[in-house]
Amino acid sequence: DVKVTQSSRYLVKRTGEKVFLECVQDMDHENMFWYRQDPGLGLRLIYFSYDVKMKEKGDIPEGYSVSREKKERFSLILESASTNQTSMYLCASTTRKGQHTEAFFGQGTRLTVV
Amino acid sequence: AQSVSQHNHHVILSEAASLELGCNYSYGGTVNLFWYVQYPGQHLQLLLKYFSGDPLVKGIKGFEAEFIKSKFSFNLRKPSVQWSDTAEYFCAVSGGYQKVTFGTGTKLQVIP
Numbered sequence: 589d590v591k592v593t594q595s596s597r598y599l600v601k602r603t604g605e606k607v608f609l610e611c612v613q614d615m616d617h618e619n620m621f622w623y624r625q626d627p628g629l630g631l632r633l634i635y636f637s638y639d640v641k642m643k644e645k646g647d648i649p650e651g652y653s654v655s656r657e658k659k660e661r662f663s664l665i666l667e668s669a670s671t672n673q674t675s676m677y678l679c680a681s682t683t684r685k686g687q688h689t690e691a692f693f694g695q696g697t698r699l700t701v702v
Numbered sequence: 703a704q705s706v707s708q709h710n711h712h713v714i715l716s717e718a719a720s721l722e723l724g725c726n727y728s729y730g731g732t733v734n735l736f737w738y739v740q741y742p743g744q745h746l747q748l749l750l751k752y753f754s755g756d757p758l759v760k761g762i763k764g765f766e767a768e769f770i771k772s773k774f775s776f777n778l779r780k781p782s783v784q785w786s787d788t789a790e791y792f793c794a795v796s797g798g799y800q801k802v803t804f805g806t807g808t809k810l811q812v813i814p
Contacts, residue, residue, distance in 0.1 A: 619800055628711070630792060630806035638800075646801075678746070682800050690736060691794070691802045693746045 591615070594679050594694035601701050607666040609697050611679030618684050620662035621691065622646075622654065625676040637662055638684075669701045704729040704797045708805035715783050716813050723778040723808050725767075725793030734796040735776040737767055738804075741789045749791070752776065763787070788812045 595610035613620065619638050623631040623646075633646030635654040643654050651673060655663045662681075666673055676698050680691040709724045727733065737749040750761025757769040767778045776793060793805040 621802065623804070628806065630708075631804040633801070633803065636801055644801075680802065682796070682802065684800055690734075690748050690751055691746075691796075695745045 592679055592681055592692050592694040594677075594697050596697050597695060599697060599699045601666075601669050601699065603670060603701055605666075605669050605701075607669050607699065607701075609664040609666075609677055609679075609699070611662045611664070611694055612660050613662075613679075613681040613692070614660065615681060615683065615692065616659070617681035617692075618659070619682045620656065621680040621682075622652075622662065622664045623678045623680065624648070625678055625696070631678060634664065669699075671701050673699065674701045675699060704733070704795050704801070704803045706793050706795050706803055706805035708793050708808050710808045711806070712809045712811070714811045714813065717785055718782050721778070721780040721783050721787075721810070723791055723793075723810070725776045725778065725805060726774050727776065727793075727795040728774060729795060729797040731797055734800075735767075735769060736794040736796070736802075737761065737765070737776075737778050738792045738794060739789050740792065740807075746792070749778070783810070783812050785812045785814045 592613045621636040622634045637643045637656040653665045679694040705728045707726045735752040738746045739749045740746050752759045752769045760766045790807045790809050792807045796802045
């Protein structure tokens with residue numbers, strides 16, 4: 589059974605803290621993504637990576653950075669958390685093998701910044 | 703750049719009514735199209751997908767979608783909804799680098 593695992597379901601952090609969100613996939617997928625999901629805004633792409641050590645900005649990268657040192661792991665970093673980064677964060681992965689590019693999602697991390 | 707528009711933000715239907723949710727996309731090349739569903743408190747699940755071939759795609763739980771290339775549309779349909787279909791539905795497109803872009807979602811509420 590394919591799996592994308594996010595390290596935490598719920599996080600509460602203080603303004604100004606450095607926050608790490610971790611995501612691991614066991615499907616040998618090349619592409620990994622970080623989205624945030626907010627009511628009425630759908631899923632917005634923060635960053636994605638199509639290979640180890642490679643990263644591309646998505647639609648809303650400001651205030652975030654990412655790290656992909658190993659193929660299976662993609663980390664999202666909030667350098668200095670702010671209250672407007674309170675959101676649900678979703679990690680996903682896809683493969684470039686064949687045409688089947690459907691995204692597999694983790695269960696999400698609900699981050700609250702106080 | 704690729705983008706997706708979902709025009710219905712909130713839809714309320716009675717059980718047994720027919721459903722059609724609109725989705726339009728923009729992308730200059732070959733696309734893959736998806737509908738995902740998110741039931742309350744659960745993570746996103748794939749409902750159906752289109753890559754090539756027959757433009758009418760059948761998915762799980764009686765859902766289907768039709769790809770109309772000339773209209774850049776991929777509308778989701780179900781002939782008769784059930785209370786258990788209450789969920790949020792997201793249309794998505796995958797183009798270059800297989801980046802997956804999502805629409806803003808449609809909340810469907812089915813009244814028994």
